Amino acid sequence: MSDSSPLPPVRLSSEAELARAALSTPVLSRAARLARWAGPATRVDAGGGLVEEQLPAAAEALGLTGEDAAAYAGEAWRVAVDTGLVEIVDEEEGTVTAGAYLELLTGGSPQDVLGVWLAALETVLADAAVPDLDGLLEAMDEGGRVDLSTLDWDPEAEADFLDGVLGNLYLLSASEDGPGEAPVPLPALAASVIVPSDMGEPTNDVLEQVSDAMMRLDDQFRTLEPVGLVEYQPVDEALMADADEESVPAVDDTDVSRYGMVRLTPLGRYGLRARLLESGVEAPMVGDLADKGADALLDGTAGFGPRAAQAETEQWLARRRPLAAARELLAAARGSDPGAPLRRLRCQQALSLVGAEAEPALREVLDDPELGGLARVWLSEHGMPDVPAPSQDMIFWLTVDTLAAQLAAEGNSEELRALVQGLAQQHSGFFAAAWRVDHPATADVLEAMGRLHPDKKVAKEARKAAFKARSQQGN
Numbered sequence: 001m002s003d004s005s006p007l008p009p010v011r012l013s014s015e016a017e018l019a020r021a022a023l024s025t026p027v028l029s030r031a032a033r034l035a036r037w038a039g040p041a042t043r044v045d046a047g048g049g050l051v052e053e054q055l056p057a058a059a060e061a062l063g064l065t066g067e068d069a070a071a072y073a074g075e076a077w078r079v080a081v082d083t084g085l086v087e088i089v090d091e092e093e094g095t096v097t098a099g100a101y102l103e104l105l106t107g108g109s110p111q112d113v114l115g116v117w118l119a120a121l122e123t124v125l126a127d128a129a130v131p132d133l134d135g136l137l138e139a140m141d142e143g144g145r146v147d148l149s150t151l152d153w154d155p156e157a158e159a160d161f162l163d164g165v166l167g168n169l170y171l172l173s174a175s176e177d178g179p180g181e182a183p184v185p186l187p188a189l190a191a192s193v194i195v196p197s198d199m200g201e202p203t204n205d206v207l208e209q210v211s212d213a214m215m216r217l218d219d220q221f222r223t224l225e226p227v228g229l230v231e232y233q234p235v236d237e238a239l240m241a242d243a244d245e246e247s248v249p250a251v252d253d254t255d256v257s258r259y260g261m262v263r264l265t266p267l268g269r270y271g272l273r274a275r276l277l278e279s280g281v282e283a284p285m286v287g288d289l290a291d292k293g294a295d296a297l298l299d300g301t302a303g304f305g306p307r308a309a310q311a312e313t314e315q316w317l318a319r320r321r322p323l324a325a326a327r328e329l330l331a332a333a334r335g336s337d338p339g340a341p342l343r344r345l346r347c348q349q350a351l352s353l354v355g356a357e358a359e360p361a362l363r364e365v366l367d368d369p370e371l372g373g374l375a376r377v378w379l380s381e382h383g384m385p386d387v388p389a390p391s392q393d394m395i396f397w398l399t400v401d402t403l404a405a406q407l408a409a410e411g412n413s414e415e416l417r418a419l420v421q422g423l424a425q426q427h428s429g430f431f432a433a434a435w436r437v438d439h440p441a442t443a444d445v446l447e448a449m450g451r452l453h454p455d456k457k458v459a460k461e462a463r464k465a466a467f468k469a470r471s472q473q474g475n
Contacts, residue, residue, distance in 0.1 A: 009284040009308045010174040010273055013266045019110035021267045022117035025228035027124060028083075028105075030062050030076035035085035035102050037061040043094040050077045051094065075127070083119040114270070121227055121271050128223040129158040161193065161213075162220060168192045169230075170272045173264045176305030186221075186235065186260030190214045214260065221262050229268040233261040290315040294325075294332035297350070298343040302408070313350045326351060326358035334370055336440050338408075345405035348374050352381075359384055373398030396437045399423070404441035407448055420452045424462075431465040435472065443469035 012018070022028055037058065043051045050058055050073070058077060059069035080086040084101035088094075104112040169189060172178040190213040195202050202210070214235065221232040236258040264272070276283040289300045289312055297316050301309040317325055333347035334340070351358060351374075362378050365371040366388060373394050379387045390398070403423075406416050424430055434446060446466035453459045 006303055007171065007276070007281070007283050008174045008176065009286045009288070009304055009312065010170070010269055011286045011308075011311065012270050012273070015110035015114065018267055018270050019113040019117075021228060021265070022113055023105065025117070025120075025267075026226040027076070027079055028117055028120050028227070030072070031080040031083060031085055031120065032102065032105050033062055034058055034073070034076050035080045035098055038080075038086055038096050038098065040095070042096050044081075044088060044096055045094065046091070048078070048081045048088055049074060079120045079123050082123040083116050085116070117228075117267075118271060118274055121229065121275075124224060124227040124229075125162065126159075128220040129155065129162050161216075164193045165189060165217060166229075166272055167276075169262065169264050170269065170276070173269055176307055181263070183231070183233065183261035183263040185256045186214050186217060186262060187256065189262060190217055217262075218260055221260070228265055229271055231263045231265055233257065235260040286311045287315050288312075290319055292316075294328040294347075298329070298332050298346045299339065301346050302339060302342045309346065309349065310353070313346075313353060317350070317353055322354045322357035323361055326354055326361035327364075330361060330365055330371055330375075333374075334368075336370075338441075340370075341401045341404035341441060342408040344370070344374060344401060345409065348377070351378050356382060356384075369394075369397070370401075373401075392433075393437075396434060397439055400434065400437050400439045400442050400445050403445045403448070404439070407445065412448070412452060416448075417452045417454075420449045421454070424449070424453060424455075424458050431461045435465040435468040437469075443473060 013021075023032075043054060045051050055070040055073050058073035059065075062069075062073055062076060064072050077086070080099075081088070084099040085105075086096050086102075087099040089097050101116050104116060169184060172184055172189075173180065187210065190210045191202075194210045194213055195206055199206070218235045221230055222234060224230050225232045239258055273283045273285065284300075286308055289297045292300070294316075297313065301312050304312060320328070329347045329350050333344045335343065351362070359379070359382070362375040365375050368375070373390055376387055376390050376394075377398075403416075403419070406413075406419065410416055431446070435442065439445075443466050446462050446469055450459045450462035450466060453462060
């Protein structure tokens with residue numbers, strides 16, 4: 001991926017659904033059929049592949065015809081060996097037997113099935129990073145060995161390139177502001193790993209690199225689709241036939257789909273997350289926090305987008321009684337550390353999903369200086385009677401706390417800019433009173449308001465108030 005920013009939480013289907021999807025993929029289903037087809041007479045070569053004279057029978061067992069049938073049968077056999085569906089009994093004689101993992105596909109748990117599929121995925125990913133057969137044949141010497149020095153191919157670099165592309169596809173699939181379930185145009189995906197993020201208008205050289213990357217990815221995604229990682233609409237063959245080799249074809253909204261469209265499947269999201277975890281990358285999943293405490297929930301969802309945070313919170317609440325959950329959330333929301341305002345915002349959002357059963361917990365904190373304003377908002381929104389009016393100090397404290405939370409959650413967003421403008425417009429004496437608010441984030445909030453407000457006079461007032469707040473904190 002392009003940077004080291006935390007990954008957004010991904011939503012995954014149930015393991016049972018994913019296992020069913022894995023079993024139906026052409027790559028794994030063919031490998032399993034060949035493993036059941038193999039018998040005492042089946043022979044393999046020194047590398048574990050089917051001997052050439054047995055490929056036609058293997059292709060027939062798979063119902064494959066045409067000039068590529070033997071190649072597909074050979075690939076299916078290689079997957080069967082790599083995943084343990086077939087075991088080589090005697091390397092010298094080249095005899096095989098059914099592997100221990102074959103029974104897992106019918107008698108194992110969904111997790112067992114997915115483990116076999118992940119092994120198949122690794123085999124196919126390795127294949128996808130290899131040059132096409134024509135290129136390998138050209139590089140083969142008289143002894144049948146491939147001279148890599150004659151190929152414009154670096155195995156490690158090619159694998160890293162494909163990993164980077166798949167990482168970006170995963171990020172786009174998981175991000176709330178990404179396409180989600182919609183397919184991604186191949187030119188955009190190729191550009192995401194080629195064009196520097198700080199580059200304005202791409203140069204012709206960079207555009208040519210993007211075009212070359214698209215052609216590589218077209219071959220690679222065709223290879224990866226049968227294992228169930230992606231759904232892929234290939235590049236229009238007519239475009240490749242007609243394209244001028246010395247120019248990069250223009251792409252517009254009307255014909256972008258002709259340049260290839262790729263979508264990560266639910267099984268693909270599962271597979272890429274498993275690979276990220278295996279490599280030591282933190283790749284959260286919606287539901288990870290459901291069995292943890294409220295402190296972990298509020299801190300953990302701090303960096304989530306709104307939809308992911310709500311989905312995570314709903315799963316957390318589903319395991320608890322409403323009143324006990326509300327008390328736990330409120331206790332975890334206390335604090336004066338820098339992360340506390342955002343915890344209280346997440347707490348408020350979580351409590352909005354809890355019904356009237358939570359009322360006693362909210363009334364218990366009405367006099368709490370950090371939670372009293374939040375409690376009054378909740379009680380009023382739920383139409384509860386006898387909600388005490390907040391003091392002026394509590395209103396200002398809650399305003400600063402809310403702005404601090406929004407800053408932490410969104411940064412200098414347009415929504416926050418509109419909130420700041422509305423606040424300054426509604427309360428003409430806001431800055432004269434706000435700098436006195438006894439909140440750790442008061443000065444930071446006022447400085448942000450000075451940055452965000454478009455009116456220079458109002459912005460100057462905010463900066464003056466921030467200076468006073470800093471002076472007060474220093475005393």
